[in-house]
Amino acid sequence: MIRLEGVGKTYEDGTVAVQALDLAVPRHALVVLVGPSGCGKSTTLKMVNRLIEPTAGRIFLDGQDVTNVDPVQLRRGIGYVIQQVGLFPHQDIVTNVATVPSLLGWDKPRAKARALELLDLVGLDPSVFAGRFPHQLSGGQRQRVGVARALAADPPVLLMDEPFGAVDPVVRGRLQDEFLRLQRDLGKTVLMVTHDIDEAVRMGDRVAVFATGGRLAQYDVPAAVLGAPADDFVEEFVGQRRGMRRLAVTPIDPDLLEPLDGVAASALAGTVDVDVSLEEVMALLLREDKSMVGVTQGPRFLGVLTPNGIHQMLRASVRADRGDA
Numbered sequence: 001m002i003r004l005e006g007v008g009k010t011y012e013d014g015t016v017a018v019q020a021l022d023l024a025v026p027r028h029a030l031v032v033l034v035g036p037s038g039c040g041k042s043t044t045l046k047m048v049n050r051l052i053e054p055t056a057g058r059i060f061l062d063g064q065d066v067t068n069v070d071p072v073q074l075r076r077g078i079g080y081v082i083q084q085v086g087l088f089p090h091q092d093i094v095t096n097v098a099t100v101p102s103l104l105g106w107d108k109p110r111a112k113a114r115a116l117e118l119l120d121l122v123g124l125d126p127s128v129f130a131g132r133f134p135h136q137l138s139g140g141q142r143q144r145v146g147v148a149r150a151l152a153a154d155p156p157v158l159l160m161d162e163p164f165g166a167v168d169p170v171v172r173g174r175l176q177d178e179f180l181r182l183q184r185d186l187g188k189t190v191l192m193v194t195h196d197i198d199e200a201v202r203m204g205d206r207v208a209v210f211a212t213g214g215r216l217a218q219y220d221v222p223a224a225v226l227g228a229p230a231d232d233f234v235e236e237f238v239g240q241r242r243g244m245r246r247l248a249v250t251p252i253d254p255d256l257l258e259p260l261d262g263v264a265a266s267a268l269a270g271t272v273d274v275d276v277s278l279e280e281v282m283a284l285l286l287r288e289d290k291s292m293v294g295v296t297q298g299p300r301f302l303g304v305l306t307p308n309g310i311h312q313m314l315r316a317s318v319r320a321d322r323g324d325a
């Protein structure tokens, strides 16, 4: 669907942002470009919709060389979501979402109906949000409007540049889940940029890891990027976040819980089932701004989990991986 062949971009000041990039994004796939800051991810994305022109190579969309398509026409057929959303501040939400259909010449009632439908689809009640202005929305709600707007003209291709970057981790997780659910129904061909390896492996059907200097270090399914890094660079890039991912896969050890004695119920962030991961526990503690949580198994109260307990469970899990437990 999207094919990059030997694509390069050297800016006028000599900066090599992307070099000799070959990349094929299959139809209906969600491909994530990930890598450290300045490695050419956004440049790559913007070359696909010709906000930036490549200095080498060719880019094909559905077999057609994009340089042969009028850039304005091209962009109307490609949804584009950016971190700062870029909503028009003086237009209400429904008008913002209807921007591209209107530009495409849809009549007003049809564009509006489509915009209302899209708001609903991204989880914003049209009767509440359609008439509001961007400054009357939370960051997460604005991101949803950004996604709705990009989908409005039903483009087969979506480009997303750090679409969930501007919101806190809890909202971010929710937006990621919502988008994945939406994508399962819509089946767009999506090229998405993030610097967050966790987001990349969570969202991507395939992940392209970029190294500094615009070099593609590995392009594979998430499990392969995590389990079989192609080189030292990928190994290190993936490794930096290994601790965070460990939280997601480490279970609660009931033996390391503390008794409830002397702990006021109000000091607890709540209770969780013993089957949840430490990541969920951390999310709850942060959300509730507390440092302890009660752990239950069915009707039984097993004990209290504290940061000290979490630390011990993580250390035990690291030792087990090293084989010296």
Ligand SMILES: Nc1ncnc2c1ncn2[C@@H]1O[C@H](COP(=O)(O)OP(=O)(O)OP(=O)(O)O)[C@@H](O)[C@H]1O
Binding pocket: 011, 012, 013, 015, 016, 017, 035, 036, 037, 038, 039, 040, 041, 042, 043, 044, 195
């Ligand atoms: N207009 C420009 N002129 C010169 N250099 C540029 C220009 N735009 C980007 N660059 C450089 O090109 C390189 C790649 O930039 P790009 O924005 O594609 O990186 P990125 O991977 O998306 O980074 P980030 O994650 O920080 O957004 C960087 O070194 C950047 O400084």
